[in-house]
Amino acid sequence: MTRTRIHILGIGSIGTLVAHHLRLLSPSLPISLLVRSPNTFPATLSSTRNSVKMISTGYDIEPSIPTSPPLLDKPIKSLLIATKTTQTFSALEPLIPRLSENSVITLLQNGMGVYQELISNFFQDEFKRPHFILGTTPHAVSPSDRRGQIYHHSAIGDGFIKWGLVHDPSKDIEDLTVESWIWSRRIEDDAVSSRDIEKLEIPNGRDDLVHLKDTMASLLDMNDLNSQLLPYEDLNHAMLLKLVVNAAVNPLTAILGRGQMTNGKLKEIPYGINIVDQIVKESSDILLKYLDLESADPTYLKMFGYENLKKTVYDTIEATSLNTTSMAVDIREKRKTEIDYINGYLVKIGEALGCKTDINRMICDMIKFIEEEQKLSN
């Protein structure tokens, strides 16, 4: 039987990577790429990893902006969003009429806070809200000068995509959460595989679970990207860890190098690492308070302690020393950055908890200063 069609919104580097691997691992999966100009978008995608170029094809290309007549009769059952966080709202708005409580939305982006923004703007009514899967990935991907063609810099075997299902009590299956249902077919302590998901039986009248099951199975099929399902609490912690890495590395490379600087420079020049340390220290204080209020497991408290966080950030700088961060590229290209969803998100949590947020706030102000200055000089 054919699996639920996956629509992908945001065919930048990460969106292309996911579309390409979904296609390679599931040749019969219907995939629609939602793009602004369908007539000029290429019919094939490609990814070059370790000097080997792989091509994928068989995509349906659809317009991402409203059409006349509108495609209301074509509901979207599963939507994977890989746009920049700053573009999510405007990119999703025209598609809202095609989504319902039977749909699944998967977010794979840098930063945090988009889920909360979408809920409060588009899906306040919990009974009309789609399922949400959130994801995080360190796969290093960059665009080429041709649309649909990317370079995948992570070595073979490196990198992962971690997914988690947001808990939504309105979707419980009697007294079972959907997350427990998803995990119920796992064999002992193994990771959940797409084969475990395939074995799930759909309760009567739950079309939403057909789409969720199909989406999960397709996402977990991408084992060449090391795609894994985590319990939501673990995923949230993985996202917070990535948030601190991005908060310490991305704006500094953007401010200090105006888009020309690679990540490794931050460690080569001691003044750089001094600033990294200050951002990590303040972020650690904020997140430890947040985790304490959540009564998080002591292993998490250790993970978010200053020394551990510093190690995670240093290791990432080392591993990506030749990369230019996405924020540095945004500044170089004079685009709006994702600062509000990275350091801005930490400021928001910190303020709500009464923590000191001066350093993250100053970093936000510096990036916003550059953005404004670039706007004025354009």
Ligand SMILES: CC(C)(CO)C(=O)C(=O)O
């Ligand atoms: C891990 C890092 C910092 C790599 O450059 C990144 O996630 C980014 O550039 O956004």
